[in-house]
Amino acid sequence: MTETIATFSPLYQQIKALILESLQTGEWRPGEAIPSENDLAVRYKVSQGTVRKAIDELASEHLLVRRQGKGTFVATHHSDRVHFRFLRLVPDNGEPHYPQSKILDCKRLRAPAEIGRLLDLKTNDPVIQIERMMFFSKEATVYEEIWLPGTLFKGLTTERLVEWRGPMYALFETEFSTHMVRATERLRAVGADELSAKHLGVGINTPLLAVERVSYTYGERPVEVRKAVYLTNHHHYLNELN
Amino acid sequence: MTETIATFSPLYQQIKALILESLQTGEWRPGEAIPSENDLAVRYKVSQGTVRKAIDELASEHLLVRRQGKGTFVATHHSDRVHFRFLRLVPDNGEPHYPQSKILDCKRLRAPAEIGRLLDLKTNDPVIQIERMMFFSKEATVYEEIWLPGTLFKGLTTERLVEWRGPMYALFETEFSTHMVRATERLRAVGADELSAKHLGVGINTPLLAVERVSYTYGERPVEVRKAVYLTNHHHYLNELN
């Protein structure tokens, strides 16, 4: 018999792809419930168990959140306990907690070559650069530059950032329909340069943890670059190896 | 009706616990195949699907490895492509690769208070301390001290370590029946002290990435502490946030 050479793809993977599509197009938005497993089974003409397996994978990737008795919801950076999924810096003593954020600046400019490369933009495409600091119990601990594609985040201003209460990713989600799904971080030890030293209130060449992050939204699209320095005198970067 | 107040525990979780027990006691050892899903279903008197779900979780925790058509195997640090699950340091340019290891020393002594605390030992219990370096393409990049419980690793000598080819965790598995399951790392930027500077061939106070690791074997038992410094001039610590 002539059989297709195409690589085998399980039904539940195809269902998963369909669900993902609905997430990308915004048919179901962060925080909302998606249809019940049975409804989806009818819609896609497969059994409930197959839908279930697709959702299982999306839940394990933190794109969906299951809540027994209530439904399955699109993951959101609002009101999630998941803030520490992206912020790994914790105090040496005492409970992890979310730091205070202080926006220093937010301006539009042309993408430097490196940023453009990381964000899949052309050099000189518009980008937005945010400068900010973070404080753990009043102590200056993080200084960072955040780079965003200018077209996607059109209209983002210092004021909008300053008046925002809550995680920055929640703002991006609500105002710019951009939900961060995953990120990659590269860590190094560096000596403080003049700017970092000034902001963190330490001497030049003080050892700092440099963290470069690239964040991705649905479909592996890079939409944010962060270049940060962490002061690790009373805090550390916590990582679980599983 | 009088019902038990005990919190509900799904069958597959109980099966998972039973399988875990067999892993801990060494009934099935790293690298070996465990019985087929059907055999286990008979043994535990549940359906194959229930066994399957238990194995699924253990596989996602990297305790077991499934291979279609062949069977399910106990995870091992031998011949696994998983070395980079524990070593996150990669070159800035070029492919990740496993570095060369050079053992400097291995001696028995009494547990310092901090090490004893981390390893759940009493102060003054015997411990083994290993000193070693790692080289990426001949370049000295890592200097570290490794601490192990003395009773568990009785008989570990410098010679045994030096003549060993392959990952250290594979040696621990084969010779001391201790399989590392997961680990926690705490990262900081520090200035090189005299010892680190000498070993890594850099000046005193050169910024280094300090990595403190606690590794656990089956049943969340801590069995290793590592205190390392990484030179991050041409390498970085790569971390995926999911």
Place this chain on the structure above:
DNA sequence: TAGTGGTCTAGACCACACG
């Protein structure tokens, strides 16, 4: 060809949330 894990289905029942 036989044995293993992988997929898919259909149905029953349990645990949980909410009105």
Place this chain on the structure above:
DNA sequence: GTGTGGTCTAGACCACTAC
């Protein structure tokens, strides 16, 4: 009570490996 996700079962069939 009703609807949701969560568990468990039994059986059929597919894909991969080894002999």
